[in-house]
Amino acid sequence: MRTALMKPLALTIGEPAGIGPDITLAAWLQRRERALPPFYLVGDAGFIEGRAARLGLDVPVATVQPESAAGTFADALPVVETGERITAAAGRPDASSAPAAIAAIRRAVADVSEGRAAAVVTNPIAKSVLYKAGFSHPGHTEFLAELARSDGAAPQPVMMLWCEDLAVVPVTIHVALRDAIARLSTGLIVDTCRIVADDLKRHFGIAAPRLALAGLNPHAGEAGTIGTEERDVIAPAIAALRRSDVDATGPWPADTMFHAAARRTYDCAIGMYHDQALIPIKTLAFDDGVNVTLGLPFIRTSPDHGTAFDIAGSGRANPSSLIAALRLAARMAARGAAEAAPGSR
Template identity: 70%
Template sequence: MARPLALTLGEPAGIGPDITIAAWLRRNELELPAFYLLGDDALIARRAKALGADIRIARVRAEEAGAAFSDALPVVATGEIATAEPSRPDATSAPAALASIRQAVADVREGRADAVVTNPIAKSVLYRAGFRHPGHTEFLAELAGHDGRVPQPVMMLWSPRLAVVPVTIHLSLRDALAQLSRELIVSTVRIVAAELKSRFGISRPRIAISGLNPHAGEDGSLGHEEQTIVTPAIKILRNNGIEARGPLPADTMFHDAARKTYDCAVCMYHDQALIPIKTLAFDDAVNVTLGLPFIRTSPDHGTAFDIAGTGKANPASLIAALQLASRMAAQPT
């Protein structure tokens, strides 16, 4: 039998508790995979009351979550309480959020869960508490490290209509341009191609690679990075047997006909990749971290403090993240 999914609490004052409750309430209608929340059951009870949600909450061990899921939302304690009210993070927010992530990773690596699904965190809250990572992705990579080696995490945004990967992630545009290299493109695309095979069941992934500059540099008249960085990287990838093509002008990569010609678009910087997918699939896109020794998915949105506790939060992206994590875990290895 499939093991349950380990769902993190996220920022306690955000919409993570709201969408978790909403997803569990739709478990039968959508035939959702079993999951358990890592966090403070008292916080979830308070939020359910604020939302007027008719829900049972069961404090369980991870090994008991699958059996409990049909009748109650299973909550596994992390040892950290969370007292934050909706939209108002407090001193318990960062410890509760980080303990949940650490325990989720431990549960997957020790065989108690099939995948990690993460609710949104508030990086500003974590930074004030001393968090030193740019975001979730980099923290998960550190937790996945072994013998001093930290894997290269690759952020994919996936939806049924489009999958995208930015080569550089949480950096200013100036720093992204400085970091971009043929080596980074090659290592990123190798991970993408390998995991499209192993995690998504695509036997020969087709990778479309964007240029950096407008019109992919216009043969050098609008920039030389395509000639000196991107094209050499694509040649290496093709010599490795990877079906990669480009560099392509980013402004013509995402219309309906173009999207049918590839399985994933790899772009040079954050917004080049995320603007098209958030335009096409804002409510149901899923953040997937590739390159880790475990499966991790997440809703593709933030904490939405302004609507936390109001009942207005849309659980669609979390539901898609749970469904995708289950699908990936079911792939034969």
């Protein structure tokens, strides 16, 4: 993995009072048995040393620059400092939490954009803590899109949840259900699906991605008797996608899309709203699902869970989702590096 990847991954500290530091330390301790790619933590070395001490973990910490992180990784957890000192205790965010989380995201994106890191992997943030500090973005995804802005326009980010058995994308994300229905449009579905198809080709090596679109209503509207969004909004989107050579099918009843035989017929399921897409994957892969942001000019993955303040600092946090996020980011980056190598085409 190290030879193929060449550059380390930039892992943000996330919300310092949450389990991000705990799972980072646990992942580093499993670096050999899980064949993890080299990564460095973007944050505060003194703080992560303190969390390791609280957890009773023997994790040497080295303050480094990104260029030396891969060489340090075998013997110590590399930390690239942001200059933000962290004073938050486990489970108790304080005034240092939001500046530390934001600075880590900014530094990680800068590092990957400027070629010092192969991809960004983000530990969970606490949006409520950021909002109290004046954070103006709905969440991680939208902030990353803003940091990727060029020529006055931010890219449209798309949230994909991935595990080995299923990939799902919700067309509308963190909005109330009544607002999701109001926002759903043919254009939004088409734009989302085109980004999904392009990134499945680019990052996952799927030559002709198959997208299965769910209906919005029970039984996909039952021929218009339980709602007309399938006929008026979703079917026109599917027709437009197929005219542009995107293999899109549906709209399918969502309650029959996720059993094993159905999953074999597509590469990604497109849900119309958040829970329609996320409930199936969290049922299949609660501990090791990965959040992937598509549509950005860089690779970004994240564990598919939150900050878990109630168990932070207890040693009970499961690093499986972070480990899966690190491994997937490395896999995606290695594919990109291989395609960009001379003579690869």
